[in-house]
Amino acid sequence: MELVTLGGLKLDGADFVRVKPLLLLTYVALEGTRDRRHLAELFWPDAADPLNSLAAALKQLRRYAPGAVESNSARVSSAVGCDATTFLRAVEAGDQERALKLYQGPFLSSIYLPGWSAELEEWVYGTREFLAGRARNALVRSGEQVAANGRFEEAAKYGEAAYTLPGAPELEPEELTRVYTLLTAGDSPHLPRLRKDAQGYGIKFSFSHEAAREQLRRPLGGPSSGTPSQRLPTRGTSFIGRDIELAEIANQLEKPDCSLLTLTGPGGVGKSRLALRVAHDLSERYLDGVYFVPLEALGHASLVPSSIAGILGLSLQGSEDPFIQVTRYVGDKAMLLVLDNYEHLLESVTIVAQLLHVCPNLKLLVTSREHLNLEEEWVMPLEGLAVPTENLPPAEASYHDAVKLFAGRAKRARLSFELTLEELPHAVRICRQVRGLPLGIELAAAWVKMLSCQEIAQEIEHTTDFLTSTRRNVSERHKSIRAVFEGSWRLLTPKEQGLLRKLSVFSGGFKREAATEVAGATIPLL
Template structure:
């Protein structure tokens, strides 16, 4: 059977550019040249000079050169150097790493060809340098593009100092002025706020002088341009001149470009009303962004009424101090501040005011964690998981603040313990680290510590730290009795059953889990009952106990009763494997594929791993051919990408081993090894395509291709890519295609990249012509 592997996919994670990219032709060319000849290139320069925009544009231009993706890692909101490897691993979709994430990353990257962009490294220079050196030594086809105000000092590092945009001389004609990058940027941003504005004889000199005085610093120019809503270029220049005079008095040694940025930011600050200035200062407490609810709760009070926050945020958006990110179907509007802007606001705060603000910030995120625990098993479950991912920088900031003072460290239990499900879904080691740090410091026996011990023990079990699991669970059990805590007793019973299941003592696991389920039901705790039902379904499945179908249906019914769609994916996994054991192959496949589809929007690679693995078991038992062998290998690829580890002695591994042996016996050991190795080398997208039946040969030809004498698919597109191409031809957006096909928007973006790449075209509009010519026959 011919291999069905698709051409190299264009993968990765690059944030969208919110404004047009202006100029930088020389810098782009030089960056491309240095990146081709060096494995580590650092873009350096002052704040606001455009290092990040240049790196993003270059990454977008070269992404097709890297078959394993181009990945953007934002470090500005990160302050713990030890979390740098974890952050890189999470961005690269390597989830449940070990206690040595740098080594896991090195092993993962060793066979891959990809580009990693590390943005804003200056406050984590040493940690970045150590990690970069280790990864480059291990992965010969890895390229790293860093942005930093300081060099990393790594062996082989190439440095490109990013200069300001070109500025005109004092005397230029109106037409010639637009040839300079700084003026073009000013005009581009001016068009967004004052569409009728243009350079003419009456304002030419003021525009030229503005760009010159701002030294061509992009951020400074953008901040000035936004004021064209209310001021003329001459008025803007006059006010900037006043600011320059203030800055230069007694600071003659300050470099011109620092003066230019200080002048632009400081002038914008002074033009804000006192209330806007106060909110700007207080918003600096957020790490990575904020939503309106957080701004109102954290920043209001003492001269800033809650009712005023919305209008003040809107005013700061209009002044380009705050950037608004559009809401999606699963999120509310999100707001961010460029790091330079945020730092300026932070510097305006008095020390006492900053501490009070951080206390308010910590309390807000403690409340948010409590709400997640109360509402997370409900109809907004998917929204909650996406929201928590977006708020990760703020949770980190709140947890770090609590750990700064041993007397406040117990607050970590209130924040990190309720998030145990979130940590499991993709940030296992990070959550475990915060909890164990608090356990080592906040030793007073309290109910909060008891639940922190349980959450840490749960994460330790999944992380493979079995020695500490037992120690923490024993202390948690003592505290549960001391405080007569029935919920904690139920959780401990469930965790003990989970541990016994993991080690293969299935009858003992079932007894413990049934006890835990009864406890959760008595407490009316649906999320606990659901988790025990999933584990009971798995244990009875492995034991070939006919109750697996009953437990599976009860888990599914519980998710439907509460509208918990994300948990429903695990319930469908249970139904799928129970159906397979009962010989209902089509029902098993349908449920398992739906399980994977539900995991996709959350990017839950652990859940996807379970789904793809179970689909490979089904294929091995019903069609033990080369495709089944490839799917078994692709399942291993997904587990490798997810970073999750299944112990070789666990019941899961025993079923896996039996499936591999069945296919090898059917097609021969040599053929099995070849097909399995092929599948094991798949990217996540290729593995998903195979598991979901999108690969050529998985299903009969579609009607669009019938009667073509077995000719290969037009353009080499898979069935799913043909579907996407047809929807593109209808004029649908990526979001609309995702809704139509019930897949994530990110997956649609990947398919669109594939379609354009395979067809050798550059625009979505051209797809319609291709579809009309090839798929309508």
């Protein structure tokens, strides 16, 4: 039995077509084991007895698709295969051909369930967008592969398919450039439209047909091949603002006495996003390249050298210490390495110091909720996006980056969304409530699918727990403001946690004198 979800919804190998039980099966097949109560409320929010409705659906599944679903009194799981999972595996393995064969169309494209819960709807849309984004990337890569062999018209067809792929997220400038290169090389009729889209991002393409072909002809190879910016990861949403910070970081990294710059700030403030943008912007500036090393999922700092090696495309040999192999490879190369999300590895920062010590032309840009506390380090604390003051004239308020981000993300959640004069003051209030924190703005904006801006603002006023997401392609750390807070909390020592508990009486921030009075806080602790 296999679930086919790309381009429709059916269970191959079973004679069963009821949509809701199949959707339930899809959900647990993709998301893993789930509580009965969670599923019941997600799928039957308006039923008189949601748990009963769930039991009925499970009974149908057991009867018509025996073995597809397993459940006990508390949980439901499924071991049935799903084309979306196989597709993602093929993408990860770099097998574009197989991935595209599996991608028969948008995730659950044909299903319609009147009266389903908003969370479930968001899950379907989020998953659809995520998978379409991966399919688009596979199309772009396939186009680049055939172009490397001189088959430019075929490459342009891949580019066109990528450009017009239904359900895919907005094109990031970096991916837009890659698609544009493919279309230019193969003289696609879609070029004028793409140029216009690019203008919306403030990008003006000026390279010629020949230059595009020249660039694509360069052979593709190992993991770190491709043009400098192709080596870097991309994100599925547009980047907003931060002009001043971008200039400051570029400036700082130019200085000979600055080899380590750390971007610090609370979770969700945009450190990683900004660092990635810097990496793209500076990708041509360093002779030996700019590399982005995500460390978020790393269990221990001792694994940092092998992560760097992986990103550099350096295959480690034998039992020699990975650190030695990496430093030998980097040597005196002029390189920028972005070490992203270092905060949980702070117990061992000597690796960073040693790396700089032996690699004289290496520059490091680190993102971390806390600074590394190294002698070589320059620290740049990052704050939320610019927020308008209250009662600013609407025209001026809408120019602020926080409001722009809100409007952009709201439009993604609901295409018909417009930031009208009536909605604007409430959107401003939301941005102020989350202090311009991009993650908070994104979580809030996703709700425009169901609520007016005024209602969203009221909900946040009530509790920030309201700011949660059900999107699949959001990391656990960023699923809610609470998750971000708990992540930061875990990084504190028990002493710091105790202090913060006492300080929580100051909900609007605190002055040092008052803190000392109430909590006995010392300056190093603060």
